[in-house]
Amino acid sequence: MTAPALEIRNLQKNFGALQVANDINLAxxxxxxxxxxxxxxxxxxxxxxxxxxxxxxxxxxxxxDGDVITPLxxxxxxxxxxxxxxxxxxxxxxxxxxxxxxxxxxxxxxxCNRLWRxxxxxxxxxxxxxxxxxxxxxxxDACKPxxxxxxxxQRLVEIAIALAQRPKLLLLDEPAAGVPSSExxxxxxxxxxxxxxxxxxxxxxDMDVVFRFASRIxxxxxxxxxxxxxxxxxxxxxxVRSVYLGExxxxxx
Amino acid sequence: xxxNSPPASSPGGVxxxxxxxxxxYLARRDRxxxxxxxxxxxxIAAYFVFPNQMVLGSQTLIxxxxxxxLDLILGYAGIVTLGHAAYFGVGAYTAxxxxxxxxxxxxxxxxxxxxxxxxxxxxxxxWLLLRYRGxxxxxxxxxxxxxxxxxxxxxxxxxxxYDGIPGINIxxxxxxxxxxxxxxxxxxxxxxVLLVMFYVVRRIVYSPFGQALVGIRENVGRMHALGSPxxxxxxxxxxxxxxxxGVAGALFAHTNTLVTLGVFDFxxxxxxxxxxxxxxxxxxxGAFIGAVLYMVLQNELAKLSPAFWQFGIGLILIxxxxxxxHGVYGKLARMGRSLPWSVQR
Numbered sequence: 001m002t003a004p005a006l007e008i009r010n011l012q013k014n015f016g017a018l019q020v021a022n023d024i025n026l027a028x029x030x031x032x033x034x035x036x037x038x039x040x041x042x043x044x045x046x047x048x049x050x051x052x053x054x055x056x057x058x059x060x061x062x063x064x065d066g067d068v069i070t071p072l073x074x075x076x077x078x079x080x081x082x083x084x085x086x087x088x089x090x091x092x093x094x095x096x097x098x099x100x101x102x103x104x105x106x107x108x109x110x111x112c113n114r115l116w117r118x119x120x121x122x123x124x125x126x127x128x129x130x131x132x133x134x135x136x137x138x139x140x141d142a143c144k145p146x147x148x149x150x151x152x153x154q155r156l157v158e159i160a161i162a163l164a165q166r167p168k169l170l171l172l173d174e175p176a177a178g179v180p181s182s183e184x185x186x187x188x189x190x191x192x193x194x195x196x197x198x199x200x201x202x203x204x205x206d207m208d209v210v211f212r213f214a215s216r217i218x219x220x221x222x223x224x225x226x227x228x229x230x231x232x233x234x235x236x237x238x239x240v241r242s243v244y245l246g247e248x249x250x251x252x253x
Numbered sequence: 254x255x256x257n258s259p260p261a262s263s264p265g266g267v268x269x270x271x272x273x274x275x276x277x278y279l280a281r282r283d284r285x286x287x288x289x290x291x292x293x294x295x296x297i298a299a300y301f302v303f304p305n306q307m308v309l310g311s312q313t314l315i316x317x318x319x320x321x322x323l324d325l326i327l328g329y330a331g332i333v334t335l336g337h338a339a340y341f342g343v344g345a346y347t348a349x350x351x352x353x354x355x356x357x358x359x360x361x362x363x364x365x366x367x368x369x370x371x372x373x374x375x376x377x378x379x380w381l382l383l384r385y386r387g388x389x390x391x392x393x394x395x396x397x398x399x400x401x402x403x404x405x406x407x408x409x410x411x412x413x414x415y416d417g418i419p420g421i422n423i424x425x426x427x428x429x430x431x432x433x434x435x436x437x438x439x440x441x442x443x444x445x446v447l448l449v450m451f452y453v454v455r456r457i458v459y460s461p462f463g464q465a466l467v468g469i470r471e472n473v474g475r476m477h478a479l480g481s482p483x484x485x486x487x488x489x490x491x492x493x494x495x496x497x498x499g500v501a502g503a504l505f506a507h508t509n510t511l512v513t514l515g516v517f518d519f520x521x522x523x524x525x526x527x528x529x530x531x532x533x534x535x536x537x538x539g540a541f542i543g544a545v546l547y548m549v550l551q552n553e554l555a556k557l558s559p560a561f562w563q564f565g566i567g568l569i570l571i572x573x574x575x576x577x578x579h580g581v582y583g584k585l586a587r588m589g590r591s592l593p594w595s596v597q598r
Contacts, residue, residue, distance in 0.1 A: 086475075091472065107481045111461045123276075126279055
C-alpha cells in the first residue's frame, strides 16, 4: 500500500484560548480531488497555512508521501512539492505577468542564486514560464504589469504561479473568489484540466463548483471536521445542511 | 476577457509572435541605453567646467556610491535601514588604519580590504537583524551603528576616538598618478571606482537574484510561498550593499586624509537615505540625482546661511515626497515614459 499524498494526523492549533484547528485528520491519495468546505471562520485557510508551514501547528503531524514534514520550515515544505494559491491575490503587482511566473520557476530551479547573469538569458526559465502562460492563455498579457489586468485574469496568474512550482500537492484557496461569474468559467476550466497526477485540495464556497469538481468533500466547522464523504453523502447529510448548505447557498454568487 | 489575449482558436503564428515578444522584452530589459552615458558625460564635463570644485565633486561621487549601495537594499529588496553609515564607517576606518598603522599605502588594495571588512560586518549584522522588518529593523540598524561608534570611542587608542585618525596619505594611483592640491586626481579616482561599482550593482539588479529581491519587495509572503530562502537572499544583498558602502567609506578616508568617528553619525545614515529618497529609490540613477542635488544644495544653502542650511534641505525633501512620490528620477521617468533611460519599475 502506498502512503497517501497528503496525510494530516491529529492536527491542533490554538491562538491562546482560541482553537482554530482541533484534532483534524485527513488523508488524500495521489491524484485526489478533495474539497474543503465550511462556513466562514471554520478554519479552512488556517488548515492550508498549517499544511504549508506558514503557521506552525501546536501539535499533530502533516505527512507528504508518508514523510513527516511538520518540523520543516515553510521553504523546506514547499521544496518538497507543495504549492498554493491565495484567497486574496498575492501577486507581484508591479511586475509583469511573465516576471511573476519567472520568479516561481527560478526559485524552484535555483536560477535565483545567480547574481551575475542577465535574467533575460535564462532561456530555460523563460521558455517554461511561457509554456505555463500559454496553457492558461495568458501569453498575450505576458509583458503587462499584473496590476493592469482585470481581476479574473489576475486570478489566473495566481494559479499560473502555483502550477509553475510543479507541485505534487496543490492547495487552491477559493480560486474563483472575487471573479465575476462571466469570467469564472475561465478558472473552472483550468482546474478541471489539471494534471491528474497532481493531488488537489480545494477550498470553495460555490457548491456547484464543489460538486462538479471534487470526488470527496470534508466539512469543517469551528476548527473541527464535521464529516467527510462523497458529494452525494455530503449533500444528503442533515447536519451539513443545517450548519452549512443553507448559509452556503446564500454565499454562492 | 482582455482584448489582447488570443482566442483559443488563434493560429499558432499569433502565439509564437507573442512568445517572441515576451522573450525579447525580458532579454532587452537590461540593455544599455544611449542616455545612460549621460551621467558619466556630465561627470567628465564637470571635471573641465568646474576645475576648482573638485573637492566637492569627489565628495559628491562618494555620496553617489554610498546612496547606490543603499538603493540595492532599499530600492530593490525593500529593506528600510537607518544605520547604513555603519558600513561606510567600517570601510573608512579599515582604509585609515591600514594606512596609518600598517603603512599600507597602495589605494586599490586598500579599497578591496575595506570592502571585505565591511562585507563581514554586513554579513554578521544582516544575519542577525534581517529577521525583523519595519520599525523593529529601523531601531535595530540605528542602534547597531550607535554601538559601533561607541565601540570606536572605547578603543580610542586604536581609533583616535572623536579626534580621529589624521595623516592618511595614499600612494600615487597605480604607482603613477600623484595627487594635486585641487583634488583632480582624487576626482577621477572616485569616478573610476563609482563606474566599476555601478556596473556591479547594475549586473546584480538585472540578474535572476535581483529579480528575486524585487519579488521580496513586492510581496514577501508570496516569495515564502514559492519556497524562496528569503532571509538568505536578504543577507546576501545586505552583505554586498555593505561592501559597496565600505568602498565609499574608504574613498572618503583616502580623499579626506582624516577620519573621525563622525562617519558613524546618525546624520550620515539619515543623509544618505534622504539623498536616495530625493532622487528616487529602485532606479539606480536616483542615487546620482539625489546625491548631486543634496550636495549642491547643501553647499549653496550653507553659503547663504551657514547655520540653517538644513532647513532648506528639509523643505525641499518635503516638497519631493509630497509632489514626486517616486523621487525626482521617478518624476522625470513618468514625464518621459518613452525616455530610453526609464528603468524597470
